[in-house]
Amino acid sequence: MIRTLSAFALVGALLLASGHASWAQAPAQAVKDRLEIMKSLWPQYYQDMARSVRSDSPDLALVATKATQADAALKKAATLFPAGTGREAVPTTRAKPEIWSQRADFEKAMAALIAENNAMAEAAKSGNVAAVKAQWPKLAEACGGCHGGPPKSGGKFRFEE
Template sequence: MKLKRLPVSLALAAVFVLPACEQKPPISPEVKQAMETRHEGFEKIGDSMKTIADTLKAGGSLNPELASAANTIDDLAPQLKDWFPAGSGHETKRKTGAKAEIWLKPDEFAQKREALVTEAGKLAALANANDAAGFAAQVPELGKACKGCHDEFRDKDHH
């Protein structure tokens, strides 16, 4: 009679015990906030880059929407330095595209980050000067800065 209850007991134990084994470690509110800010910031940068690239690929040129997108990127790029505090990588067991190399190679990551800040600043300046030709020529340079960081510091399987 007791053997008949064993499978039910094992099933119930699995329902309650296995999820506990998969629990995410606790993280500080500051790290959680940094991860959320990082995610939201990169979403805005990505959306802005997409708006710019799609418009230019379709034959469009600099307009107020693209200038706004360029200024969004320029405003957010310097903030990246605060988006990667220690303890905000894969060790959190939360979804992140940040590779461990960010923290293992901080000087190299800082150089890539500063390249983004520089190229974003140039793009925004050209947009604000209403220099359509210069703006169009600068977009690939900003793209190279993004790619330079993505190649080494972004987990491609994240998205």
């Protein structure tokens, strides 16, 4: 009987321990995943887009493809800022507490970026070069909704470097 009880206790302790471990790991994983996406935005999508948009004859098919791919990445990034993933859990993150204390503003900035990116996809698909060129600064500025301010300042939602 005592044996059975202690076996139960052991199993319980193991379950608790593993449950605890995954809790401790989840915020670090969210930070890692969102940083991976953020860091990929320029090299994977917007660098080629920018080059094309600024050229005399932009490759609109490429612009549309890059914008469509970026859309998926941005929507994924939007899910990677759950509560409990700030510096209290992951000391290396640059995510500011304002992300959670001013959630509506944060979500508005993310939604604005997604909308400007989407407008770029539509402009490219419509074949309107002037519209594509006019949309580029709006899209670039939407990063500033969270990354505004002088170079090393983090902006409203990010700690400075």
